[in-house]
Amino acid sequence: MTVTAPPLDASLEAYIGALLAPREPDVEPSTDVSAEQSSVDVRAVAPSAAGVESSADVLELKLVKAAGLVFALPAGETADADDAACGAARIIDLAAVATGRPSAAVPATRLALIDHPGVLIAVDSCEGLVEVPSERVRWRTAGGARPWLAGMLDDPRAAVVSVRHLVEEG
Amino acid sequence: MSTWAVCNQKGGVGKTTTAISIASLLAEKGRKTLLIDLDPHASASVYLVGREDDANAGVMRWFSAELDGSAASLPAAAFAAACEETKQPDLSLARATPALAALERRAAGREGFGRVLTTAVARLGARFDDVIIDCPPTLGLLMINALAAAQQVLIPVQTEHLALEGLARMSRTLEMVERSQRRAIPRIVIPTLFDRRTRASLLALERLREEYASVLWPEPVPIDTRLRDAARAGLPPPLYDPAGRAVGVYRRLVDRLIGAAEAGATEAAPQPTADRYGIVAAGSPAAASTRCSLAAAGARS
Numbered sequence: 001m002t003v004t005a006p007p008l009d010a011s012l013e014a015y016i017g018a019l020l021a022p023r024e025p026d027v028e029p030s031t032d033v034s035a036e037q038s039s040v041d042v043r044a045v046a047p048s049a050a051g052v053e054s055s056a057d058v059l060e061l062k063l064v065k066a067a068g069l070v071f072a073l074p075a076g077e078t079a080d081a082d083d084a085a086c087g088a089a090r091i092i093d094l095a096a097v098a099t100g101r102p103s104a105a106v107p108a109t110r111l112a113l114i115d116h117p118g119v120l121i122a123v124d125s126c127e128g129l130v131e132v133p134s135e136r137v138r139w140r141t142a143g144g145a146r147p148w149l150a151g152m153l154d155d156p157r158a159a160v161v162s163v164r165h166l167v168e169e170g
Numbered sequence: 171m172s173t174w175a176v177c178n179q180k181g182g183v184g185k186t187t188t189a190i191s192i193a194s195l196l197a198e199k200g201r202k203t204l205l206i207d208l209d210p211h212a213s214a215s216v217y218l219v220g221r222e223d224d225a226n227a228g229v230m231r232w233f234s235a236e237l238d239g240s241a242a243s244l245p246a247a248a249f250a251a252a253c254e255e256t257k258q259p260d261l262s263l264a265r266a267t268p269a270l271a272a273l274e275r276r277a278a279g280r281e282g283f284g285r286v287l288t289t290a291v292a293r294l295g296a297r298f299d300d301v302i303i304d305c306p307p308t309l310g311l312l313m314i315n316a317l318a319a320a321q322q323v324l325i326p327v328q329t330e331h332l333a334l335e336g337l338a339r340m341s342r343t344l345e346m347v348e349r350s351q352r353r354a355i356p357r358i359v360i361p362t363l364f365d366r367r368t369r370a371s372l373l374a375l376e377r378l379r380e381e382y383a384s385v386l387w388p389e390p391v392p393i394d395t396r397l398r399d400a401a402r403a404g405l406p407p408p409l410y411d412p413a414g415r416a417v418g419v420y421r422r423l424v425d426r427l428i429g430a431a432e433a434g435a436t437e438a439a440p441q442p443t444a445d446r447y448g449i450v451a452a453g454s455p456a457a458a459s460t461r462c463s464l465a466a467a468g469a470r471s
Contacts (some may be wrong), residue, residue, distance in 0.1 A: 013346045013350075016284070016346045019281075019285075019311060019314045020318055020347070020351060068351045068352040068353055099288060100291060100292025100293075
């Protein structure tokens with residue numbers, strides 16, 4: 001795969017990049033982002049009290065990549081999986097859930113879910129942690145076709161994942 | 171589910187014939203196969219099921235749902251409703267309509283619109299074992315959708331000089347999509363419309379072997395009038411003439427595709443054996459033999 005593009009192709013590459021950019025959530029977010037008004041249980045997305053190191057309105061999210069897309073998982077609900085866990089767990093391939101195609105990463109990076117023993121999430125890579133105010137997440141307001149997609153974060157651009165729904169679906 | 175896009179930015183290279191033949195051969199093996207026609211000319215659709223007056227039929231439903239914001243709330247069955255059966259068992263079609271030609275303008279400025287087909291194919295889920303996408307011959311929204319949705323790309327290339335230039339453009343486009351998606355897209359280049367009697371065909375084939383050896387399907391699809399007869403009869407070539415020469419090449423290609431898919435392989439480089447296929451990769455004895463035949467064909471070019 002070539003890394004650099006010829007200058008003449010730059011505009012074409014930009015066009016293709018825009019077409020393939022991660023899409024907005026399918027359902028417009030509510031102007032009121034309170035958990036009670038969202039059909040997606042924000043508490044399932046937000047880190048548990050034990051996982052939050054700052055205030056309750058700030059989410060600590062673990063950014064991961066899968067299928068070329070960036071996802072944000074509640075940091076307090078995930079942990080690095082050790083080798084022992086890898087052998088026995090049910091593994092949810094985030095790329096497969098999101099795009100219908102299995103991850104191309106070999107080996108995949110696996111994350112353990114603190115509230116779901118025996119379940120792992122496979123991703124292509126972990127990109128680090130971010131802390132963002134809850135109101136910066138555009139929460140989805142209706143169930144839609146992808147309940148695991150809890151909302152969208154614009155900066156950094158990422159799809160916020162509801163771990164609980166992901167476990168139920170995946 | 172395996173998804174292959176049949177594409178080339180040049181027209182008249184045998185894309186639709188290749189797509190229909192491969193889809194038909196997959197279905198012949200009892201695999202639930204969906205042929206997605208993304209070409210606004212709708213040649214594959216007319217070929218397999220005839221014309222349709224509803225501009226919003228087939229794949230246009232998926233794009234329209236995205237345009238009007240209803241895609242997310244559509245159940246999977248609604249996506250499947252865009253598919254229709256053909257005369258061949260296990261072969262379904264998601265038809266094209268001329269309305270697809272206006273999609274570029276209607277979707278202007280919408281980021282992420284290149285992923286609509288990826289989503290649609292994912293929503294079809296386990297209904298199909300294989301999906302073949304017949305692309306339009308122009309680089310645009312529809313082709314990008316196809317490349318994004320495909321696990322592997324099949325590039326028919328007519329064995330003539332101008333078609334090789336088109337292949338170079340197609341390769342650059344693929345590289346751009348690879349960079350954008352941060353994944354490799356394996357590809358197989360399929361020489362088509364090969365006429366061994368002409369010097370032009372032989373020269374083009376030799377150049378393909380030299381420049382695209384690692385991704386070239388080694389057995390060219392010959393010019394075969396039975397393909398035209400099959401289109402006139404409205405039957406996929408494998409049904410019309412199961413023993414046809416061109417069908418034989420496609421059949422061996424399909425065997426290879428299925429084998430690779432079932433093995434979980436993603437390698438693009440086809441490596442059939444020399445005995446079975448008369449492999450003609452650059453530097454092989456067969457390639458040398460081809461070069462020898464060029465001299466003999468020179469007077470007929």
